[in-house]
Amino acid sequence: MTQSPGQGNALDNLLTESRTFPPSDEFAAQANAQPALYEEAKADREAFWAKQAERLHWETKWDQVLDWSGAPFAKWFVGGKLNVAYNCVDRHVESGHGEQVAIHWEGEPGDSRAITYAELQREVSKAANALTSLGIGAEDRVAIYMPMVPEAIFAMLACARVGALHNVVFGGFSAEALRTRIQDSEARLVITTDGQYRRGNPAPLKPAVDEAVAGAPSVEKVIVVKRTDTEVAWTDKDVWWHELVDSQSDQHTPEAFDSEHPLFILYTSGTTGKPKGILHTSGGYLTQASYTHNYVFDLKPDTDVYWCTADIGWVTGHSYIVYGPLSNRVTQVVYEGTPNTPNEGRHWDIVEKYGVSIYYTAPTLIRTFMKWGADIPAKHDLSSLRVLGSVGEPINPEAWIWYRENIGGGKAPIVDTWWQTETGAIMISPLPGVVSTKPGSAQRPLPGIGAKVVNDEGVEVPHGGGGYLVLDEPWPSMLRGIWGDEERYRDTYWSRFKDQGFYFAGDGAKYDNDGDIWLLGRVDDVMNVSGHRISTTEVESALVSHPTVAEAAVVGASDETTGQGIVAFVILRGGAGADAGGAEAIKALRDHVAKEIGPIAKPRQIMVVPELPKTRSGKIMRRLLRDVAENRTVGDVTTLADSSVMDLISAGLQSGK
Numbered sequence: 026m027t028q029s030p031g032q033g034n035a036l037d038n039l040l041t042e043s044r045t046f047p048p049s050d051e052f053a054a055q056a057n058a059q060p061a062l063y064e065e066a067k068a069d070r071e072a073f074w075a076k077q078a079e080r081l082h083w084e085t086k087w088d089q090v091l092d093w094s095g096a097p098f099a100k101w102f103v104g105g106k107l108n109v110a111y112n113c114v115d116r117h118v119e120s121g122h123g124e125q126v127a128i129h130w131e132g133e134p135g136d137s138r139a140i141t142y143a144e145l146q147r148e149v150s151k152a153a154n155a156l157t158s159l160g161i162g163a164e165d166r167v168a169i170y171m172p173m174v175p176e177a178i179f180a181m182l183a184c185a186r187v188g189a190l191h192n193v194v195f196g197g198f199s200a201e202a203l204r205t206r207i208q209d210s211e212a213r214l215v216i217t218t219d220g221q222y223r224r225g226n227p228a229p230l231k232p233a234v235d236e237a238v239a240g241a242p243s244v245e246k247v248i249v250v251k252r253t254d255t256e257v258a259w260t261d262k263d264v265w266w267h268e269l270v271d272s273q274s275d276q277h278t279p280e281a282f283d284s285e286h287p288l289f290i291l292y293t294s295g296t297t298g299k300p301k302g303i304l305h306t307s308g309g310y311l312t313q314a315s316y317t318h319n320y321v322f323d324l325k326p327d328t329d330v331y332w333c334t335a336d337i338g339w340v341t342g343h344s345y346i347v348y349g350p351l352s353n354r355v356t357q358v359v360y361e362g363t364p365n366t367p368n369e370g371r372h373w374d375i376v377e378k379y380g381v382s383i384y385y386t387a388p389t390l391i392r393t394f395m396k397w398g399a400d401i402p403a404k405h406d407l408s409s410l411r412v413l414g415s416v417g418e419p420i421n422p423e424a425w426i427w428y429r430e431n432i433g434g435g436k437a438p439i440v441d442t443w444w445q446t447e448t449g450a451i452m453i454s455p456l457p458g459v460v461s462t463k464p465g466s467a468q469r470p471l472p473g474i475g476a477k478v479v480n481d482e483g484v485e486v487p488h489g490g491g492g493y494l495v496l497d498e499p500w501p502s503m504l505r506g507i508w509g510d511e512e513r514y515r516d517t518y519w520s521r522f523k524d525q526g527f528y529f530a531g532d533g534a535k536y537d538n539d540g541d542i543w544l545l546g547r548v549d550d551v552m553n554v555s556g557h558r559i560s561t562t563e564v565e566s567a568l569v570s571h572p573t574v575a576e577a578a579v580v581g582a583s584d585e586t587t588g589q590g591i592v593a594f595v596i597l598r599g600g601a602g603a604d605a606g607g608a609e610a611i612k613a614l615r616d617h618v619a620k621e622i623g624p625i626a627k628p629r630q631i632m633v634v635p636e637l638p639k640t641r642s643g644k645i646m647r648r649l650l651r652d653v654a655e656n657r658t659v660g661d662v663t664t665l666a667d668s669s670v671m672d673l674i675s676a677g678l679q680s681g682k
């Protein structure tokens with residue numbers, strides 16, 4: 026039912042979805058998660074988290090679970106000591122699993138490598154010895170600017186092993202973006218490759234490092250992995266990985282660090298503005314990464330083959346390729362390349378080849394698969410898949426259903442996981458086997474997590490109401506600040522609901538009538554149409570529920586009569602071209618939105634486009650589309666995956682007028 030404005034809800038609730046999918050008895054019977062987990066956490070939150078921390082090996086046990094006296098700076102497992110890399114590698118070898126494959130690495134050109142835990146231990150030890158030989162140790166910062174090659178994971182774990190902080194920067198970012206991140210973190214070392222495979226061709230990577238390092242005096246050395254055998258310029262700071270690392274001893278004794286020892290800095294993807302160096306520490310972070318990975322994905326380390334398609338340059342790659350999975354002794358696939366090289370069935374080839382059973386990806390890719398057509402996955406045997414995950418944006422209900430039907434064989438539970446770089450690990454998600462899933466809803470905070478939806482005054486909204494998503498309890502993997510900027514940390518996350526002491530995540534959300542949480546996109550993107558506060562997500566989901574639409578992005582553009590008018594950009598399914606976007610088709614789409622969620626949400630304008638501007642982690646950058654919709658010069662495009670997309674959109678709109 027439509028809420029009228031002024032009922033104390035900061036957001037209108039327009040779209041209703043009634044489909045639910047209860048877990049099968051078979052799945053529920055074997056699930057890691059049981060309903061009692063919620064009760065247990067509720068009964069004693071700190072005891073619950075202490076129990077989760079027991080998943081790890083601690084050199085010294087903590088004497089206090091949580092110290093929140095310095096809020097908003099938390100300390101978890103105070104007094105405890107552990108080595109994060111030891112927990113992800115060595116202890117599995119010591120428990121007799123050295124021969125288990127940790128990583129099935131698949132290169133884009135078709136080369137592959139199976140890395141066992143024993144081999145991982147040797148590689149990480151050599152890399153750790155190499156870092157020590159360069160004088161890199163506890164608290165030093167190391168920038169990692171690499172494609173998805175095994176050495177990127179070795180490098181991250183080697184940093185963790187010697188107590189250095191890694192700062193992973195997407196291999197697709199520009200020299201300038203790399204330089205600012207190196208400078209902000211004052212990195213002493215950069216680890217990179219000569220080049221990277223992208224859409225079937227080698228592309229140079231090191232020139233960007235050379236350019237960045239020239240303007241970043243903190244850098245003393247650059248380690249270069251040979252990946253594409255591309256000719257590179259050489260400076261006296263450069264050293265080849267194969268010369269430095271391969272000659273090191275493969276024995277290394279890890280040192281235990283304090284639970285609050287910093288583990289990494291990661292700059293957020295920059296969907297909204299100037300990137301922030303998010304700081305994470307060791308014990309609490311690893312506890313929550315490990316706990317969530319185990320329960321949310323129902324991981325069975327002896328039989329599952331897990332695949333998270335994220336890049337390590339994104340937090341998902343940190344928590345759900347490196348730290349969560351490896352701490353749980355996973356066997357996982359790591360794929361270097363793009364999903365359409367050599368063809369659009371590449372992911373399904375890989376699922377078949379390795380018998381992938383758990384697949385974790387982003388809505389943007391699911392919508393891309395929809396656009397390419399269901400006949401592509403249909404040609405493959407995907408019967409090994411038993412759990413599917415989604416992260417990064419709200420997943421449109423129609424994309425969710427498509428994912429379930431065409432990838433999950435109509436039965437694999439889908440976990441829609443809400444979290445952020447700042448939260449370090451998953452916060453809101455259904456637990457497979459316990460919760461009946463709903464297409465488009467992340468549903469409930471995980472056991473041990475406190476989250477709710479509040480209005481402008483910080484008061485929880487009733488079921489059916491919309492507002493702001495806040496986190497009302499500290500959690501183990503929470504950020505410990507923004508690197509070098511305490512004030513920005515307090516301002517950005519803790520000032521909006523200062524009186525209540527809530528962390529405000531920046532996202533809008535609503536409760537449905539069962540009290541399940543639906544994420545509604547960023548509050549900065551919320552549109553105000555004739556006094557109605559309309560989320561971008563609901564209008565986009567309504568558009569995607571039309572059979573011709575694969576992807577949609579909507580923005581509010583200033584409008585003389587209504588305050589803001591809704592402008593939609595849509596990509597059609599099956600590669601249908603602009604001719605399918607004629608006046609009649611557009612009218613049909615506008616009417617469809619009006620029918621699905623009400624006339625107030627009817628887009629003022631709909632434009633058919635070939636692509637949408639996205640960050641490297643696949644999120645739609647609405648602020649750039651707002652620039653287009655309001656006829657402004659397009660803003661900062663440096664964090665776009667492909668900056669030519671904006672030209673493509675603008676050119677299409679000019680000619681289509």
Ligand code: ATP
Pocket residue numbers: 293294295296297298299300301340415416417418419420441442443444445446447467530531532544545546547642644
């Ligand atoms: P920046 O903070 O620099 O603008 P960013 O927010 O895109 O970048 P991330 O930390 O990677 O960087 O993304 C977290 C955000 O992604 C969340 O705040 C939310 O908006 C969105 N998000 C992630 N997962 C989900 C999900 N399952 N459902 C809805 N939104 C999600």
Ligand code: MG
Pocket residue numbers: 293445531
């Ligand atoms: Mg963010």
